[in-house]
Amino acid sequence: MRPVLVREGSSIGVRVLIVTKTPVKAGESEGGQEDECVMNQTEQLNLPGVPRAKQGREVPSRWEWTEAEVWTERMLATLERGVKGGKWHSLIDKVWSHGTLGKGLETVVRKKGAAGVDGETTQRLDSQKEEIMSILSRQIREDRYEPKPVKRVWIDKLGRKEKRPLGIPVVRDRVVQTALVSVLEPIFEQEFGEHSYGFRPGRSAQEAIARVEDLLEQGNHWVIDADLKGYFDTIPQEQLLKAVAEKVSDGKVLELIGKYLKQGVMETGKEWKPTKTGTPQGAVLSPLLSNLYLNPLDHAMAQGGKQMTRYADDFIIQCQSREEAEEVLKEVEEWVEQAGLTLHPEKTRIIDASQSGGFEFLGWHFERGRKWPREKSVKGFKESLRKKTPRNLGKNLGKTIVEINRQLRGWGHYFRGGDGYIYAALDGWLRMRFRSILRRRAKRKGRGRGLDHHRYPNAYFAELGLISLKALAQAKRASPAT
Numbered sequence: 001m002r003p004v005l006v007r008e009g010s011s012i013g014v015r016v017l018i019v020t021k022t023p024v025k026a027g028e029s030e031g032g033q034e035d036e037c038v039m040n041q042t043e044q045l046n047l048p049g050v051p052r053a054k055q056g057r058e059v060p061s062r063w064e065w066t067e068a069e070v071w072t073e074r075m076l077a078t079l080e081r082g083v084k085g086g087k088w089h090s091l092i093d094k095v096w097s098h099g100t101l102g103k104g105l106e107t108v109v110r111k112k113g114a115a116g117v118d119g120e121t122t123q124r125l126d127s128q129k130e131e132i133m134s135i136l137s138r139q140i141r142e143d144r145y146e147p148k149p150v151k152r153v154w155i156d157k158l159g160r161k162e163k164r165p166l167g168i169p170v171v172r173d174r175v176v177q178t179a180l181v182s183v184l185e186p187i188f189e190q191e192f193g194e195h196s197y198g199f200r201p202g203r204s205a206q207e208a209i210a211r212v213e214d215l216l217e218q219g220n221h222w223v224i225d226a227d228l229k230g231y232f233d234t235i236p237q238e239q240l241l242k243a244v245a246e247k248v249s250d251g252k253v254l255e256l257i258g259k260y261l262k263q264g265v266m267e268t269g270k271e272w273k274p275t276k277t278g279t280p281q282g283a284v285l286s287p288l289l290s291n292l293y294l295n296p297l298d299h300a301m302a303q304g305g306k307q308m309t310r311y312a313d314d315f316i317i318q319c320q321s322r323e324e325a326e327e328v329l330k331e332v333e334e335w336v337e338q339a340g341l342t343l344h345p346e347k348t349r350i351i352d353a354s355q356s357g358g359f360e361f362l363g364w365h366f367e368r369g370r371k372w373p374r375e376k377s378v379k380g381f382k383e384s385l386r387k388k389t390p391r392n393l394g395k396n397l398g399k400t401i402v403e404i405n406r407q408l409r410g411w412g413h414y415f416r417g418g419d420g421y422i423y424a425a426l427d428g429w430l431r432m433r434f435r436s437i438l439r440r441r442a443k444r445k446g447r448g449r450g451l452d453h454h455r456y457p458n459a460y461f462a463e464l465g466l467i468s469l470k471a472l473a474q475a476k477r478a479s480p481a482t
Helices: 073-081 092-096 098-111 122-127 129-141 171-189 205-217 237-245 251-261 286-303 322-338 375-388 397-414 421-441 449-455 458-463 469-478
Strands: 003-010 013-021 037-043 150-156 163-168 222-227 265-267 271-273 307-311 314-319 349-352 359-361 364-367 370-373
Touching: 073 171, 092 098, 092 129, 092 171, 092 251, 098 122, 098 129, 098 171, 122 129, 122 171, 129 171, 171 251, 171 286, 205 307, 205 314, 205 359, 205 364, 222 322, 222 359, 237 251, 237 286, 286 307, 286 322, 314 322, 314 359, 322 349, 370 375, 370 421, 375 397, 375 421, 397 421, 397 469, 421 449, 421 458, 421 469
Parallel strands: 150 265
Antiparallel strands: 003 013, 013 037, 150 163, 222 314, 222 349, 265 271, 307 314, 359 364, 364 370
C-alpha cells in the first residue's frame, strides 16, 4: 500500500508523519480511531514551540490539555486535518477504556464534592477504584449503564430571600461524564468560536474582560447586555442532541448523552422529577453541551462583523451606535426564538457605557471608561470574610490570616486593574474586624476605634503577614504580565 504524507503546518515549521492507509471495513470506524491508520514510520522534527507532553506525546501546545489516554498523536493529527465525512465514529470504546475512566476517577476524587442520592462518597470511590472502574467499564460496554437522578439542594442567594438550585450527581456519574468530556471536548473545541471564553481550556474570564475593554477603547460603547432566561434549564434536548450528532455519529455515545439529559432530579431524597428540557444542574457534561448549543450564535455574530463576547450563557455585544445596537438586538432575538430559548425582557437592554449607569459583566462594573468590582461581587466577598472573622474567633489569629490570605490573593488576582479606592476600603474594613477580635480578647468594651488603631496599627497586621489588597492591585498594575 502507498504511504500517505500527512503534514501538520504551523508558524514554526512542519511536522511530517509517514503513515500507511488501510481500508476501512464495514462497521469499523473512520475518523481518528486506532484502526484508521497504522504508522509504519515517523519522522519527527525537534521543533521549538512543540513541547514534550504527557506520556511522551509530542503535540502542538494548543492540545497539551487533552488526555493522552484518549488523544494520541495520531488522533490529534486526524483532528487537525479534519475527519473523513466530518463525523467521528466508534468513540464509545474510548469512554469505557480503563485509562479514560481512571483519569476521570482521579479528577473526581481530587475535586471531592458531596455525595449524590446514593450516598456514595469520593473517599469510598478512591478506596475501591479498581473494582468500581471495572464495573463502570463493563456496564457501559454492555449497554447496562444507567445514570442516577441528580440530587437537588437549594442554597441562599446573596442578599435575596429566594434560593437557587444546586445539582449534585452521584460520584459514579461524575466519573463517566468526566471520561465522556475528555473524549468529546477536543472535537467540539475545534469548532467553537474565537470569542467564547467560558468553560474552555486555555481561556479565562480575564481574557473576556480584556477584550471588552479593548472594544470600549475603540469606541464600541453601545452595549447589548443580554440575559438568557433560565438558559441551562430550558435548552431543548432534541435540538441539543442534533447539534452533538452533527460531529458525532456514534449511536452509543449519543444514547449515553441522552440518558444524562433525561436522568431527572430528586429532592428531599424521595420525589423524583424527570427532566424534559435543559441540561442537568451540576453535571460535568453540562458546560460543554451548553457551549455547543450557543456556538451557532457565536459564529452568526462573528460572520456579520458583530463584536460579541460570551462567557457561558453570559454575553454582551458592543456596537458603535444605538442604531446598530438595535438592529443587532433584533437579530439576536430572532436567533434565540428559533433556538427555543428566551431573552429575559427586564434584564436585556441597550446601554451607553460612556454615560452614567454603565453595565456589568463577569463581576465587573464598566462606566465612563472606568471599571471596578460590582457591588454584588464586593458584598459576596465581604460576607465570606465576615464568616471567617467573627468577634468570638477561637482560632489562632496567625492561622486565620494564612487562610484569609489565600482568598485575598484569589480575589485580588481576578479583580486586578480596577479603580484603587475599593481595595483600600476593603483593607480597612478587614483590619477593623481583626481589631474587634483583639479588643474582645482583651475584654475591652465599646468600639474604641481611635485606641484600637493606636494599639494595633496597620503595620501590626502587616507584621502578622496580612496581605494588602491595595498593594496587590498596585503590584499588578506595575507588572501586568505577572
